[in-house]
Amino acid sequence: MIDWVRKFLYRIFCAIALLVSVYLVVDFMISGTFELRVFIMFLLMVIVILWGIVDWRKNYILVQQKETELRMYQMYIQPLEELVKEIRAKQHEFDNHINAILNMHLTVDNYDELVARQSEYITEAVKENDGRQYLPLLKISDKVLAGFLYSKIVRAPGYIQTELEVRNLEIISGISEHHLIEIIGTLVDNAYEACTEELNRVIMILDSENDKVIFEVKNRMRNVKLEDIGRFFEKGYSTKSDDGKRGFGLYNAKVLTETHGGEITVSTDFIDERNYICFKVAV
Structure with a gap:
């Protein structure tokens, strides 16, 4: 049977059982045939039904969380695999660069x-491997967090310079x-959205202490008033266009x-x- 049909x-x-239980109790009281034993029986039935609903709800939420995490894993592991492929390709390029540097003396007979x-060649090679x-x-x-961060970095506008520091593996x-x-x-989206071609540097720091993830993101900014900074986490507050849809992320x-x-x-x-x-967030 389809899952949503079974849940429905x-x-x-449960709803019918509750209604029937309430109806019978009220009917017994009105007809004068109410007995304590019958009331206790129906009360236990109601408790069991309510307990079943609460337990089902907890399990349902847990399953939903696991399904969400599985989708995220599938979504962000792919960018990580792309990073692995890119590194392997870079390794081949690196080997070629090393061979070129080692054999450069064959075409140049002047030491200076x-x-x-060689210095010029190495400088260019380093730029290509940023x-x-x-x-x-x-x-x-x-690995999910790794894939997520990498996907954000590679999809950022080309003019943005992202620096990443990992302090704890x-x-x-x-x-x-x-x-x-x-x-x-x-936090990452806000940092990238605030960037311009002039204010184009973003710094990320990833750490972990005392069983908590510590993540910092810094981006260039123009002068911002202290009272505005204090309002960044207010519901509905935004420094961007006020269209009623912003100011909820932070x-x-x-x-x-x-x-x-x-x-x-x-x-x-x-x-x-x-x-x-x-x-900075520590959670």
Whole structure:
């Protein structure tokens, strides 16, 4: 039988059983044939039915969470596999670069020119392999989070420079996978949306301490008033266009974080003589 049909029939059965129980109790009381034993029997029946509904609801929510996590796993493992393929391709390119550098002396007989050409070649090769900073994502224990972050980074606009620092490879947290992705996704999306071709640098830091995930994201910003920063987590507040659909992401992230005993904060930072806004969550 189809799952939703079975659930629907179960709900109908519970509703009918409750109605019948209430009807019989009321009928006994009106007719004067009420007995304590009958009342206790119906009371136990109602308790069993209510307990079954509550237990079914808990199991249903748990199954839904597991299905959501499975879909997320399938969704974000693919970007991680693409990163693996890219690394393998880069390895072949690296081997070719090494061979080119080692054999460069065969075409250059002047020492100073050889050093200059090798330095120039190495500099260009390093520029082409800037993606190497994302390699630690392959080593962290949370593969879904790794795939999610990598997918966000590679899909960001080309003018944005993303720097990632992984401080702990063992990512431990008591929060469910999809809730963690929801929180971190909100922070990453906000950082990227705030970027322009001029303010185009985003810094991410991933850590884990005391059985909590610690994630920081920093992005360049123009002057922001302190009172505005203090309102970032208010429901409905947004620095973007006010169309009634914004201002809920950070609020929801804060509620979700605090529900799981975590903490989310916002502050300002001064890096390389530039102003940055920093969001940090520990959950």
